[in-house]
Amino acid sequence: MLKYEITHRDGLARTGIIHTPHGDIHTPAFVGAATRATVKALTMKEMNELGSQAILANTYHLILRPGTELIKEAGGLAEFSSWHKPTFTDSGGFQIFSLPNVKITEKGVKFKSHIDGANFEITPESSMQAQWAIGADIHMAFDHLAKSESYEDMKEAMDRTHCWLSRCVAEHQRLAKSVTSAGLAENPQFLYAVVQGGTFNDLRAESAKYCATQPVDGFGIGGVFTADGMDEMLKTVNSILPEDKPRHLLGMGQEPVDLFIGAEFGCDTFDCVGPTRMARNGSLYTKDGRINIKNAKYTHDFTPLEKDCACECCKNYNKAYLHHLFKTDEITAKVLASIHNEYFVVHTTDQIRKSLQNGTFQDYKKEFLNRYYHK
RNA sequence: GCUGGAAUCGUCUAGUGGCAAUGACAGGAGACUGUAAAUCUCCCGGCUUCGGCCUUCGUAGGUUCGAGUCCUACUUCCAGCA
Numbered sequence: 001m002l003k004y005e006i007t008h009r010d011g012l013a014r015t016g017i018i019h020t021p022h023g024d025i026h027t028p029a030f031v032g033a034a035t036r037a038t039v040k041a042l043t044m045k046e047m048n049e050l051g052s053q054a055i056l057a058n059t060y061h062l063i064l065r066p067g068t069e070l071i072k073e074a075g076g077l078a079e080f081s082s083w084h085k086p087t088f089t090d091s092g093g094f095q096i097f098s099l100p101n102v103k104i105t106e107k108g109v110k111f112k113s114h115i116d117g118a119n120f121e122i123t124p125e126s127s128m129q130a131q132w133a134i135g136a137d138i139h140m141a142f143d144h145l146a147k148s149e150s151y152e153d154m155k156e157a158m159d160r161t162h163c164w165l166s167r168c169v170a171e172h173q174r175l176a177k178s179v180t181s182a183g184l185a186e187n188p189q190f191l192y193a194v195v196q197g198g199t200f201n202d203l204r205a206e207s208a209k210y211c212a213t214q215p216v217d218g219f220g221i222g223g224v225f226t227a228d229g230m231d232e233m234l235k236t237v238n239s240i241l242p243e244d245k246p247r248h249l250l251g252m253g254q255e256p257v258d259l260f261i262g263a264e265f266g267c268d269t270f271d272c273v274g275p276t277r278m279a280r281n282g283s284l285y286t287k288d289g290r291i292n293i294k295n296a297k298y299t300h301d302f303t304p305l306e307k308d309c310a311c312e313c314c315k316n317y318n319k320a321y322l323h324h325l326f327k328t329d330e331i332t333a334k335v336l337a338s339i340h341n342e343y344f345v346v347h348t349t350d351q352i353r354k355s356l357q358n359g360t361f362q363d364y365k366k367e368f369l370n371r372y373y374h375k
Numbered sequence: 376g377c378u379g380g381a382a383u384c385g386u387c388u389a390g391u392g393g394c395a396a397u398g399a400c401a402g403g404a405g406a407c408u409g410u411a412a413a414u415c416u417c418c419c420g421g422c423u424u425c426g427g428c429c430u431u432c433g434u435a436g437g438u439u440c441g442a443g444u445c446c447u448a449c450u451u452c453c454a455g456c457a
Contacts, residue, residue, distance in 0.1 A: 114411040251409035273410045
């Protein structure tokens with residue numbers, strides 16, 4: 001079992017430490033989205049220096065390129081990418097269901113590669129095998145995303161996710177056994193179940209109950225797209241999930257409010273492509289809200305993006321320079337912006353953790369969100 | 376000096392009788408949540424009560440119901456020949 005210890009509690013919120021074979025994650029923590037085994041525009045050294053504790057890669061993308069066997073041959077995701085800290089992999093479920101012409105069969109899902117149209121099939125079993133080959137510390141169960149917001153579609157997606165979960169668990173245990181019987185004292189890789197149910201609290205409750213009964217190491221909470229109503233949903237789900245296992249809020253964290261509400265209602269880790277994607281597009285976080293550094297008004301602004309920000313971008317460069325790099329389409333623009341945005345969410349989540357530990361969370365939340373959203 | 380050719384919205388460019396005028400770039404703004412995203416969308420002559428109105432394709436005339444498109448002259452530029 002994955003070792004997880006809770007160090008502080010405040011209602012559903014908690015701080016803790018996830019002990020993985022590649023080191024500890026102090027939670028709540030923001031996990032960098034490294035879809036294709038890299039956080040776009042950033043080196044692992046930069047990710048390390050900006051304070052990231054863990055990254056999350058995507059099984060779908062790595063199956064297509066370079067292939068999971070190659071990563072296994074390299075010695076696993078950590079060796080391959082030179083990220084010698086904790087790693088997660090997403091199962092690929094989310095990506096596949098965003099593709100056109102997806103066919104769901106008894107076995108799994110048939111789809112065409114977005115790169116060359118080649119036919120692929122992923123099953124709960126093959127997703128587990130792929131994730132074991134990639135060798136991240138924490139794996140996500142292969143889940144099913146609903147094709148619409150309707151109750152029927154949500155229920156169907158949830159039921160299939162549950163059905164697949166038991167197959168994921170069985171395959172995960174088979175793979176774990178083959179590893180331990182090969183001489184390893186302990187199973188080195190861990191599985192999270194994924195809770196579905198959309199915006200329907202009865203489905204969320206049902207899903208959480210089902211997932212809670214499974215022999216998994218933690219939980220992913222999937223299918224969340226906005227912070228609206230997320231507090232109630234998380235209250236429902238995290239009151240049901242066992243307290244002694246970590247919970248990952250899948251795909252949320254583009255908006256700071258996501259991190260505050262997620263942590264407040266019992267989530268331990270987050271991942272989101274938003275911060276780095278927005279960085280590449282010139283949308284940068286400040287404590288007073290996001291700004292678009294490409295706007296003409298920054299042409300002569302020689303002040304740093306954030307006066308008291310400790311990131312490498314803010315410590316060394318000013319807005320006029322960043323504006324210039326973006327207007328001239330220099331690669332460095334995306335690098336510096338990504339350093340800043342990734343630092344912003346990692347650091348904000350760190351501050352949330354510290355405020356929970358010293359009992360100032362509510363004050364910190366109120367102050368931060370009022371300023372950020374100009375309330 | 377002669378003979379050809381060319382002048383279009385910041386730039387390059389399409390356009391050969393129905394046109395406020397094509398496309399690209401530049402410029403302005405917006406979006407982005409388990410990354411088919413270094414992507415995508417919108418605006419880009421002026422005014423507008425959003426129906427239009429006005430002024431535009433080197434300059435000045437002309438032909439025509441109608442001209443960026445045809446004709447004449449001029450101006451500037453390019454090429455070739457002197």
